[in-house]
Amino acid sequence: xxxDARWKALLELLVERGRLDVEEAAAELAVSAATIRRDFDQLxxxxxxxxxxxxxxxxxxxxELPLRYKTARxxxxxxxxAKAVAGLVAPGEAVxxxxxxxxxxxxxxxxxxxxxxxxxxxxTIVTNALNIAxxxxxxxxxxxxxxxxxxxxxxxxxxxxxxxxxxxxxTIDVAVLGVVGFDVTHGAAAHDEAEAxxxxxxxxxxxxxIVAADSSKLGRRAFARICATDAVxxxxxxxxxxxxxxxxxxxxxxxxxxx
Numbered sequence: 478x479x480x481d482a483r484w485k486a487l488l489e490l491l492v493e494r495g496r497l498d499v500e501e502a503a504a505e506l507a508v509s510a511a512t513i514r515r516d517f518d519q520l521x522x523x524x525x526x527x528x529x530x531x532x533x534x535x536x537x538x539x540x541e542l543p544l545r546y547k548t549a550r551x552x553x554x555x556x557x558x559a560k561a562v563a564g565l566v567a568p569g570e571a572v573x574x575x576x577x578x579x580x581x582x583x584x585x586x587x588x589x590x591x592x593x594x595x596x597x598x599x600x601t602i603v604t605n606a607l608n609i610a611x612x613x614x615x616x617x618x619x620x621x622x623x624x625x626x627x628x629x630x631x632x633x634x635x636x637x638x639x640x641x642x643x644x645x646x647x648t649i650d651v652a653v654l655g656v657v658g659f660d661v662t663h664g665a666a667a668h669d670e671a672e673a674x675x676x677x678x679x680x681x682x683x684x685x686x687i688v689a690a691d692s693s694k695l696g697r698r699a700f701a702r703i704c705a706t707d708a709v710x711x712x713x714x715x716x717x718x719x720x721x722x723x724x725x726x727x728x729x730x731x732x733x734x735x736x
Contacts, residue, residue, distance in 0.1 A: 478506065478507075478508070480516075483506060483508065483512075483516060484516060484520060486505075486506055487502060487506070487513075487516060487517075487520070488520070488525060488526070490502065490505060491526055491533060491534075491535055492535065495534065495535055496529075496532060496533070496534045496535075497532050497533050497534075498531055498532040499513045499514055499517070499531055499532055500531075501532075502517075502532075517532070517533045520533070521533065551691045551693055551715075554691040554692065554715035554717070555578060555579045555582050555691050556582055556586075557715055557736040558579060558582070558689050558690070558691055558713050558714060558715055558736060559579060559580075559582035559583040559585065559586040559689065560586045560736070561713050561734055561736045562583045562586070562653055562687055562689045562713050563583055563586035563587045563590060565651070565687060565711065565713075565734075566587065566600065566651060567650075568592060568593060568599075568600065569599070569600070570600060570601070570649075570650040570651060571600075571601040571603060571647075571648070571649040571650050571651075572587075572600055572601065572602055572603065572649065572650065572651050572652075572653065573602075573603045573604065573649045573651070573652040573653065573679045573682070573683055574602060574603070574604040574606060574609055574653050575604070575605065575606065575634070575652075575653070575654050575655050575675075575676045575679060576604075576605065576606035576608070576609065576632040576633055576634035576655065576672075577606075577632065577655025577656075578655070579655045579689045579690065579691065580606065580609065580653055580654075580655040580689060581606070581608060581609055581612070583653055583689055584602070584604075584609045584612055584613055585612065587600065587602075587613075587619075588612070588613060588616055588619075593618050593619075594618060599617075599618050599619060599620055600618065600619050600620070601619075601620045601622060601649075602619050602620065602621050602622065603622045603624070603644075603647065603649055603679070604621070604622075604623060604624070605623070605624040605626060605634050605635040605636070605640050605675055605679075606632070606633055606634050606635075607623070607628060607633045607634075607635065608633045610623045622643075622647070623635070624639070624640035624643040624644060624675070625639030625640055625642065625643055626638075626639045626640030626675070627639070629669065629671070629672060631668075631669070632669075632672060634672055634675065635675075636669075636671040636672055636674070636675050637671060640675050640678075641674075641675070641678060644675070644678045644679060644682055645678070645682075647682060648682050648683075648684075649679070649682055649683045649684070650683065650684050650685070651683055651684065651685050651686070651687060652679045652680050652682070652683035652685075652686045652687070653687050653689055654676060654679075654680065654686065654687065654688045654689065654703060654704075654709075655689060655690070656688055656690050656694055656699075656703065657694065657697070657699040658694055658696075658697030658698050658699040659688055659690050659694055659695055659696075659697070659706075659712070660695075660696055660697060660698050660706075661696075661706055661722075661725040661726055661729050662706075663698050663702065664702050664703065664704055664705040664706045664708070664709075665688055665702070665703040665704050665706070665709065666697075666698060666699035666700065666701060666702050666703055667699055667700075667701050667703055668699055668700055668701065669700075669701060670700070670701040672701070673701035673702060673703045674701075676703045676704075677702075677703050677704055680703065680704050680708055685710040685711070686704070686708060686709045686710050686711075687709070687710065687711045687712075687713060688709050688711070688712045688713070689713050690712065690713075690714055691714060691715050692714050692715050692716075692717040692718035692719070694714075695714060695718055695719070695722050695723075695726075696719070696722050706726070706729050706731070707729065707730060709731055710731065710732065711731065711732045711733075711734060712726050712731050712732070712733045712734070713733075713734045713735075713736065714733070714734075714735055714736075715735065715736055716735045716736060718735060723735065
């Protein structure tokens with residue numbers, strides 16, 4: 478296992494459990510305790526965790542794993558969701574994409590659609606996610622509009638009043654939201670309030686709103702609300718979603734697509 482893969486696995490375990498002992502982590506990853514101690518020390522230097530005697534803990538209760546350290550958990554589900562979301566976009570539309578692992582997969586799914594190849598009606602992609610803009614900017618079938626703002630390192634998203642200024646001047650056909658949690662009662666949510674504010678404005682500028690979320694996100698709450706459930710038109714999730722949860726969204730008036 479490479480150091481990068483090991484760090485990703487360690488951070489995922491830390492997010493899940495809140496605390497990790499050196500011996501416990503070494504057993505989980507089948508490496509030596511000395512290797513884990515070194516990893517913990519280096520991650521602590523990057524302020525990715527807090528070192529403790531014999532282990533490590535997360536920085537706080539509301540901990541968000543930076544995008545670059547997220548592993549491919551639920552990867553196949555996210556790819557299926559992304560392909561289905563991409564299929565809901567028509568040539569020539571203006572599409573807003575928030576940041577996140579699932580919306581990044583949506584961007585990739587749009588990039589390989591044969592009917593959107595060069596020469597076909599282009600899509601206009603509006604995004605505040607630097608990584609998505611970077612992936613799509615080299616593809617001539619897309620017109621890329623990037624909001625201004627200050628880069629948030631955890632998600633590569635641009636936030637703040639500069640982003641507000643751009644989004645306030647445009648309208649889009651569809652906004653695709655990546656979320657930390659989506660609950661029938663509490664709506665769609667993110668970890669960060671500034672990120673949620675930009676995503677909310679993107680929704681307000683859209684004719685229709687799609688939430689792209691694997692089933693692990695459903696029924697969950699997070700710190701900052703993006704929008705109420707009734708502001709969403711379509712939820713695309715995977716087939717592992719709890720039927721009762723799906724029924725709740727349908728009763729709330731959403732179209733639910735499971736893949």
